[in-house]
Amino acid sequence: MKEYLAKLLKALSEKNQAMQTALSKASAEGTTPDESTEAEIQAIEKDIAALNINIERTKKQISATEEAAKTATPVAGETSEQAKDTAEGKKEVPRIQVESNLPKGVGFAQYARAKLCSQLAAKNGNFISPVDMAKQMGFGGEVQDLVTKATLGTTTDVGFASALVQENRLVGEFVDMLRAATVFDQLTGFRNVPFNSKIPSQLTGGTAAWVGEGAAKPLTNPTYGEVEIKEHKLAAITVYTQELMRRSDPAVDVLVRDDLIEASKTLIDNTFLDAVAASTTRPAGVLNGVVATPNTGTTAAAYEADLLALINSFVTANLSLDGSYFLMSETRAAQISLLRDALGNSYFTGMALRGTRTLMGIPVITSQAVGDKIILVKTSEILLAQDGGVDVSYSDQATLVDGGTTHHLWQENKFAVRVEKFITWAKRRPIAAAFLDYTPSGG
Incomplete structure (x- = not known):
């Protein structure tokens, strides 16, 4: 900056010298400057004025820079010794992490749309x-990275798993949202096991007794069996028009995400909560082989008596209540929360209309998928096998039947998106759940 000022001052000096030369010519002749000399003088005057403005501006900038240097805080750097430690890995190097600002789960929906389009x-x-x-659709780098990994192989490739089963935050987000939406994944305490395995299971406990001197000891052998954990896969299908998939509106991504989650959670919950036996295509419902505990009504006293009956079914089977849950519909939970005693106080104090609920000290999870039942389940008696991934497939050729609605995809310019997840479970002991049935034909 100071070098620039020096150049400006030198140029000003030269212009002043040129001005003196022009004026001395007219002074020597004793006349006013002629037209050409006047034009030259005016041009020099403009240059001098411009130089003076730039000189003042430069001086101010130099002054401000010098003043800032007096109060500036030096940039933190490393000494030669610190740099050596960093190079040898003795010192951690700070890293900047860039995170996506997409709503949770939308990145996975964008991944599905990119493949489909x-x-x-x-x-x-x-x-x-x-x-x-x-x-082209404006999706971010993370989405592009997920698409790249997923397209390295297909389910028809011999080694497709090595390409598809790769950790990615966007897949994790979608799986987390799916888990949060289901009754099944709000439960904790399952015993995690691998697919296609056989787990020893204790069917009956041993017995013990006080033995008198010289008396025979009782037999104490418990009985055991095996629980086979197979490999099951759920597939949820949603149908969209091709025109909708091509739109760049961000609301479409949210729609796809929510539809995929809704379809998947409905299947998981309905299967987990039913009483159907296991097959080659699905795991058994947690109520399979369980006889409903009779209910005596829907008054506060009746609920209390019936819930105690459920608890007693666990106690009789030598099951503690640790890690157990009550499952019921949101409607029934609201009904129970409104029950009042003679003084107008809530009969079941833990049953708030919103938020975390407990009933007789046991955590309550609500979902309309439970229907007209109240289920008591102990998760530590349930064996669970699942992977952390989700696979997406799509087609515009199939004919799909949804209840009374038939979708001819090719004819109607529609696309079906299928989400698949490997998951299965099995009860470790026959008694892992008990339930009350409030349907008109139940209880």
Whole structure:
């Protein structure tokens, strides 16, 4: 900056010298400057004025810089010794982590849309890779990265798992949201086991007794069995129009995310809470083989007596209540929370209309999927096998039947998106759940 000021001052000196030369010419002749000399003088005057402005501006900038230097805090750096420690790994290097600002689970929905729209374009003779489609649709780097990993292989490849089963935050977000939406994954305390395994199970406990001198000791052998954990896969299908999938509106991503979660959670909960036996395609419902405990009504006293009956069914089977849950519909939970005693106080104090609920000290989880039942379940008596991934497939060729509605995908310009997840469970002992049935034909 000071060098620039010196150049400006030198240029000003030269212009002043030129001005003196022009004026001395007229002074020597004793006349006013002629037209050409006047024009030269005016040009020099403009240059001098511009130089003076720039000189003052530069001086102010130099002064401000010098003043700032007096009060500035030096940038923290490393000494040669500190730099050596960093290079040798003795000192951790700070790293900047960039995180996505997408709403949770939307990135996974964008991944599904990118793959789907890529296939749509290919069917129209315009091949665009899923990664390029993600770029065209304005999806971020994380989404593009997930698409890249997922397209390294397909389920028809011999080694497809090595390409598909890769950790990615976007998949984790979707799985977390799916878990939060289901009754099943709000439960904790399951015994995690691998797929396709057999787990020893104690069917009956041993016995013990006081023995007198010289008396025979009782037999104390418990009986055991095996619980087989197979491999089951759930698949949830949702149908969209091709026009909707092509839109760049962010609301479409949220719609796809919510639809995929809703379809998946409904299947998981309905299967877990039913009484159907296990098959090659699905695990058994937690109520399979369980006889309903009779209910005596829906008054406060009746509820109390019936819930104690459920608890007694566990106690009789030598099951503690640690890690157990009551499952019921939101409607029934609200009904129970409104029950009042003679003084107008809540009969079951833990049953708030909103928030965390407990009933007789046992945590309560609500979902309309429970229907007209109240279920008592002990999760430590349930064996669970699941992977952490979700696979997405799609088609525009199939004919799908949804209740009384039939979707002819190709004819109607629709696309079906299928979400698949490997998950299964089995009761470790026959008694892992008990329930009250309040349907018109139950209890």
